[in-house]
Structures are given as structure tokens and as C-alpha cells.
Amino acid sequence: DTGVSQNPRHKITKRGQNVTFRCDPISEHNRLYWYRQTLGQGPEFLTYFQNEAQLEKSRLLSDRFSAERPKGSFSTLEIQRTEQGDSAMYLCASSSNRDGVSGANVLTFGAGSRLTVL
Amino acid sequence: GENVEQHPSTLSVQEGDSAVIKCTYSDSASNYFPWYKQELGKRPQLIIDIRSNVGEKKDQRIAVTLNKTAKHFSLHITETQPEDSAVYFCAASSNYQLIWGAGTKLIIKP
Numbered sequence: 001d002t003g004v005s006q007n008p009r010h011k012i013t014k015r016g017q018n019v020t021f022r023c024d025p026i027s028e029h030n031r032l033y034w035y036r037q038t039l040g041q042g043p044e045f046l047t048y049f050q051n052e053a054q055l056e057k058s059r060l061l062s063d064r065f066s067a068e069r070p071k072g073s074f075s076t077l078e079i080q081r082t083e084q085g086d087s088a089m090y091l092c093a094s095s096s097n098r099d100g101v102s103g104a105n106v107l108t109f110g111a112g113s114r115l116t117v118l
Numbered sequence: 119g120e121n122v123e124q125h126p127s128t129l130s131v132q133e134g135d136s137a138v139i140k141c142t143y144s145d146s147a148s149n150y151f152p153w154y155k156q157e158l159g160k161r162p163q164l165i166i167d168i169r170s171n172v173g174e175k176k177d178q179r180i181a182v183t184l185n186k187t188a189k190h191f192s193l194h195i196t197e198t199q200p201e202d203s204a205v206y207f208c209a210a211s212s213n214y215q216l217i218w219g220a221g222t223k224l225i226i227k228p
Contacts (some may be wrong), residue, residue, distance in 0.1 A: 042219065105213075
């Protein structure tokens with residue numbers, strides 16, 4: 001296990017198509033996050049899983065976005081009917097709340113999946 | 119909800135000088151404060167963090183200070199080097215959620 005893995009690294013699609021990104025977190029991490037980042041901005045929270053349960057979803061996330069983590073391991077983020085405004089880097093991060101130290105939520109990020117919608 | 123403000127948005131320093139980036143937070147329940155470094159085209163990486171029961175933490179040329187009363191924390195980089203050029207993000211957390219600052223672009227002038 002060498003860290004958080006995301007694929008594909010790059011995706012170019014036409015407007016209106018569906019895309020799916022996959023994230024494989026660090027195996028012992030029970031928390032998984034999806035963020036979106038555009039150039040010059042900080043990571044924007046999209047959604048959060050603890051094990052297989054999706055506990056929070058940003059109000060910024062339209063109903064075209066859906067995320068799953070069916071077995072509490074890998075996660076997928078699907079964007080339906082893509083729009084040009086969806087073009088961004090989609091970052092996945094994972095962490096653990098099992099380290100016995102309260103108040104620390106150390107996120108490890110994947111390299112991201114860059115989406116370009118033409 | 120929590121809000122984190124980060125200043126400055128851009129910081130240019132001469133190589134070898136020190137750099138200081140400041141953040142303020144609004145939620146007094148926040149108890150964990152990480153700093154991430156993001157180089158162009160790469161993922162954010164944790165460089166240092168501090169918990170609310172500590173006032174200062176140092177790791178080689180990097181240090182973070184926390185003032186809980188004033189609800190602000192700062193990143194200090196001494197003897198800056200060209201490889202320190204990046205965007206730095208602060209964040210604050212009281213549970214599973216990290217609230218991020220807007221980032222500071224640090225430029226190291228040769």
C-alpha cells in the first residue's frame with residue numbers, strides 16, 4: 001500500500017457525457033473524502049464517507065454528482081451530464097480516526113483526477 | 119459554521135529570509151490545525167500540524183504557533199529555499215471535517 005490511488009489521472013470528455021472516477025484509499029483508513037479543486041483555489045469539499053456510510057454531502061454538489069463506497073474500501077465519484085463548469089481536479093483523501101489520538105484528522109491525498117469538459 | 123481566513127494571499131521573500139503565513143478561525147471548538155503544501159500540479163501534502171493542547175511545534179525549518187485565545191495560528195519558515203515555493207493552505211478541524219483557508223502563494227526570489 002503506497003498511499004491513496006486515483007484513476008484515471010486525466011479525463012477529457014464532451015459536454016453531456018458521464019464520467020466516473022475511482023479512489024483507492026490507504027487500506028487501514030476508514031474515512032474517505034472527495035474534494036474538487038480549480039486553478040488558484042483551495043480544495044472544495046464535496047463529500048465524506050466513514051466506512052461505507054456517506055455522512056455528509058456538500059450543498060454545492062448538484063444531483064448530477066453521486067459517490068459510493070460500497071464495501072468501505074474504494075470509492076467512485078460519478079458525474080452525469082457533464083458541463084464545462086465541472087472541469088477541475090477531483091481529489092480524493094483518506095484518514096483514520098483509529099489512531100487513538102483525539103482531535104487529529106490527518107488527510108492523505110491522492111494525486112487527483114483532472115477532468116476537462118469540452 | 120467554521121470559517122478560516124488566511125493571509126497574505128501572495129508572499130514574496132528573498133531566498134534565505136523567513137516567511138510567515140497567518141490564519142484565523144472562528145469556531146472555538148476547533149482543536150486540530152494542519153498546514154498543507156501544494157506544489158504546482160501536485161497533491162496537497164501535510165507539512166506540519168498542531169493540536170489545541172500545544173502552543174508551538176517545530177520541525178527543522180518549519181514551525182507553527184497557535185494562540186487559542188485569539189483564535190489564530192501561524193506558519194513560520196526560516197532560511198527559505200527555492201523548493202519552498204508553493205501554495206500553502208491552513209485548515210482547522212473539530213471533527214472529521216477540515217475547513218480550509220484560501221491559500222498563500224509563496225514565492226522565493228533568488
